Amino acid sequence: MALELYHAGLTTCSKKARLCLHEKGLDYISHYVNLREFENHTPEYLAINPNGVVPTLIHDGKAIVESTFINEYIDEVFPGPALSPSDPVLRAQMRSWGKMADDYGLAAVRIPTWSRTKLAAIDALKESNNLDAVVARIPLMDHRDKYRQIAAGGFSEKEFEDAYAKMDFVYDRVELALQEGGPYLVGEMFTLADINMLPFIDQFAKYRPQLIDDGAHPQTKAWLDRVMARPTVVKVYNPSDEAPARPPARSQSAA
Amino acid sequence: MALELYHAGLTTCSKKARLCLHEKGLDYISHYVNLREFENHTPEYLAINPNGVVPTLIHDGKAIVESTFINEYIDEVFPGPALSPSDPVLRAQMRSWGKMADDYGLAAVRIPTWSRTKLAAIDALKESNNLDAVVARIPLMDHRDKYRQIAAGGFSEKEFEDAYAKMDFVYDRVELALQEGGPYLVGEMFTLADINMLPFIDQFAKYRPQLIDDGAHPQTKAWLDRVMARPTVVKVYNPSDEAPARPPARSQSAA
Numbered sequence: 001m002a003l004e005l006y007h008a009g010l011t012t013c014s015k016k017a018r019l020c021l022h023e024k025g026l027d028y029i030s031h032y033v034n035l036r037e038f039e040n041h042t043p044e045y046l047a048i049n050p051n052g053v054v055p056t057l058i059h060d061g062k063a064i065v066e067s068t069f070i071n072e073y074i075d076e077v078f079p080g081p082a083l084s085p086s087d088p089v090l091r092a093q094m095r096s097w098g099k100m101a102d103d104y105g106l107a108a109v110r111i112p113t114w115s116r117t118k119l120a121a122i123d124a125l126k127e128s129n130n131l132d133a134v135v136a137r138i139p140l141m142d143h144r145d146k147y148r149q150i151a152a153g154g155f156s157e158k159e160f161e162d163a164y165a166k167m168d169f170v171y172d173r174v175e176l177a178l179q180e181g182g183p184y185l186v187g188e189m190f191t192l193a194d195i196n197m198l199p200f201i202d203q204f205a206k207y208r209p210q211l212i213d214d215g216a217h218p219q220t221k222a223w224l225d226r227v228m229a230r231p232t233v234v235k236v237y238n239p240s241d242e243a244p245a246r247p248p249a250r251s252q253s254a255a
Numbered sequence: 256m257a258l259e260l261y262h263a264g265l266t267t268c269s270k271k272a273r274l275c276l277h278e279k280g281l282d283y284i285s286h287y288v289n290l291r292e293f294e295n296h297t298p299e300y301l302a303i304n305p306n307g308v309v310p311t312l313i314h315d316g317k318a319i320v321e322s323t324f325i326n327e328y329i330d331e332v333f334p335g336p337a338l339s340p341s342d343p344v345l346r347a348q349m350r351s352w353g354k355m356a357d358d359y360g361l362a363a364v365r366i367p368t369w370s371r372t373k374l375a376a377i378d379a380l381k382e383s384n385n386l387d388a389v390v391a392r393i394p395l396m397d398h399r400d401k402y403r404q405i406a407a408g409g410f411s412e413k414e415f416e417d418a419y420a421k422m423d424f425v426y427d428r429v430e431l432a433l434q435e436g437g438p439y440l441v442g443e444m445f446t447l448a449d450i451n452m453l454p455f456i457d458q459f460a461k462y463r464p465q466l467i468d469d470g471a472h473p474q475t476k477a478w479l480d481r482v483m484a485r486p487t488v489v490k491v492y493n494p495s496d497e498a499p500a501r502p503p504a505r506s507q508s509a510a
Contacts, residue, residue: 050428062344069350076343088331089317095324099357141420165396173305 003028006048007055008035009243012109012199013067015236016101017055018243019195020071022232024080030242036121041137052139068098071192083192093186097193100170105200108166111155112207114146117246122151167204171211171220174201178219183226190227198227202237259284261303262310264498266290267364267454268322270491271356272310273498274450275326277487279335285497291376296392307394323353326447338447348441352448355425360455363421366410367462369401372501377406422459426466426475429456433474438481445482453482457492 005021005028007014021028033039033054041052048063049056057064057073064073072095075083085091125131131151138144149155174197177185185193201224205212212221227233239245260276260283262269276283288294288309296307303318304311312319312328319328330338340346380386386406393399404410429452432440440448456479460467467476482488494500 059344064344064347066347066351066354069347069354072350073343073347076346088328089314089319091331092319092321092324092328095327096321099321099324099354102354103357141417141424162396169396 002058002060004031004058005029005055006031006033006045006058007243008033008040010237010239010246011035011054012106012113012203013053014055014243015199016067016196017057017070017074019198019232019236020074020083020192022236023083023190023195024074024078026074026078026080032242032244036117036247038121038134038137041134041139046139050139052143068102068192068196071195072098075192083190083195085186085189085191090186090189090191094191094193097185098196100173101196101200104166104170105197108163108170109200109203109207110146111159111163113203115150115154118147118150120247122147126151164208167208167211170197170200171204171217174220174223175217178223182219183223185223194223194227198233202228257284257313257315258282259286259313260310261286261288261300261313262498263288263290263295265492265494265501266309267361267368267458268308269310269498270454271322271451272312272325272329274453274487274491275329275338275447277491278338278450279329279333281329281333281335287497287499291372291502293376293389293392296389296394301394305394307398323357323447323451326450327353330447338445338450340441340444340446345441345444345446349446349448352440353451355428356451356455359421359425360452363418363425364455364458364462365401366414366418368458370405370409373402373405375502377402381406419463422463422466425452425455426459426472429475429478430472433478437474438478440478449478449482453488457483 003021003026005017007018007030009032033045035054039045040049040054045056046052048058049065051065053065055067055070057070059073059077064070072084084094122131125134135144135147135151138147146155174185181187184190185197201220205224211217212224228237236243258276258281260272262273262285264287288300290309294300295304295309300311301307303313304320306320308320310322310325312325314328314332319325327339339349377386380389390399390402390406393402401410429440436442439445440452456475460479466472467479483492491498
């Protein structure tokens with residue numbers, strides 16, 4: 001009856017699943033997957049997650065993949081505070097935020113983040129002549145492409161601009177939702193929408209401080225301050241035994 | 256207590272929602288949104304769907320967006336045959352297929368489809384000097400970009416290659432799932448996974464007949480034949496009063 005989470009600690013999608021487990025008050029066995037060592041592309045890991053991405057939840061021996069659906073699974077199966085609204089209209093809205101986290105959140109954060117965090121590993125692979133072999137083992141073509149791009153000099157200026165435009169779009173949509181409703185993304189209740197969007201809203205503020213500073217997103221700033229102060233978030237978003245601090249990363253040269 | 260669907264008939268995501276409604280045996284008021292006339296970007300339509308995409312479901316005056324979540328909403332709220340498994344593990348798998356329909360299905364089909372279907376409207380806009388104004392009203396930046404690309408000569412060879420690679424990836428994953436399980440995508444039961452993936456598996460076979468002909472996807476071919484023969488699918492996937500035949504489209508010049 002074990003519950004196990006394979007995750008990469010302080011990375012965005014791993015924080016989504018870890019926060020959900022902590023909000024539900026569940027005990028689980030933590031398996032840290034070191035992305036810098038490409039542990040997510042080993043045959044053993046691909047056997048539980050054919051896409052070679054983190055996190056993966058194992059419950060009673062069965063693997064559940066995709067952090068958004070892991071979280072919906074956790075909320076459906078386990079006791080603890082409900083994290084989905086009972087109103088189906090609000091539940092559909094919650095799911096749309098989950099999709100926004102993927103389509104805009106993850107897509108946007110990956111450009112500035114990967115351009116910093118993947119460089120050291122890629123340089124080491126180049127030096128040992130292992131780059132092509134390691135990249136060829138990556139299951140998702142989009143990820144292979146991005147590794148090759150970083151190895152070849154990095155993302156284009158247009159890709160950075162698109163990523164920043166996505167961040168602005170997300171902040172505008174969040175602000176609108178909070179101004180029309182709130183205090184949480186789908187209304188009165190703290191839900192999976194907040195859990196799934198948090199790593200991106202938090203990270204975007206670091207890449208684009210103007211989103212917080214320019215006064216155009218006051219409700220988003222208040223939401224971020226409020227949610228980041230939750231004891232579960234403090235625990236999950238800070239370095240710990242389960243989620244070691246990541247080594248300092250260097251940036252790609254100016255595109 | 257009305258149920259209304261705003262949709263674009265025989266386009267992929269509209270077929271998803273229409274098929275779900277027909278499978279549940281629900282009556283609804285059909286509103287055809289003419290994409291060639293940009294009716295999905297009018298202020299009236301944006302009031303119910305801020306992304307300016309189809310379909311949108313209206314139930315008791317409330318708008319539900321995103322075809323995947325529209326379908327989950329319909330299945331949760333209305334009587335009729337269940338289209339989601341009761342086992343939460345299978346439900347998570349069903350949701351992952353919904354995400355694959357978006358991330359690979361829609362992303363892949365859009366390149367060859369838009370390069371054909373949008374040309375006439377874009378040429379007419381160019382001729383009347385309205386292109387910039389109309390494109391500026393499109394809410395999603397990715398859609399604006401694609402319109403501008405088509406207007407400027409079309410998608411690149413790399414974009415077509417990526418789209419075809421995504422189609423191959425989807426067929427391989429579908430084949431694997433059906434060989435390990437079946438007869439439907441998440442096992443014994445016909446679910447939203449089948450409904451949400453169908454327009455893409457069907458359309459991919461038209462763009463890449465080798466996916467069906469080369470003998471590498473026998474279970475996928477059998478699944479496609481079986482699902483396409485359902486009376487609801489015959490009704491939804493063929494031209495009708497609700498879903499008029501689309502005018503013949505011409506192709507962009509070779510990229």
